[in-house]
Amino acid sequence: MKKTREIGRIAAISVKCKICNKVFAMNRREIMWYSNIGYPLPKRCPECRRKKRKEGKEHV
Ligand SMILES: [Zn+2]
Numbered sequence: 001m002k003k004t005r006e007i008g009r010i011a012a013i014s015v016k017c018k019i020c021n022k023v024f025a026m027n028r029r030e031i032m033w034y035s036n037i038g039y040p041l042p043k044r045c046p047e048c049r050r051k052k053r054k055e056g057k058e059h060v
Contacts, residue, residue, distance in 0.1 A: 012025045012026060012027045013031065017044050020045060020048055022045050024045040026041065026042075
């Protein structure tokens, strides 16, 4: 709950992708969405996430 309140004060945060080291921004809505469902914030940028999802599908 404390975490959510802190997030409420900021508009967006910068996250560094652990795969390509690119810094991407996550807006409040995304952060809230992750905290609402109890997921940790992603450590990969949207591009790497999309790429991984695509690869995963191809392998299945
Ligand atoms: Zn990336």
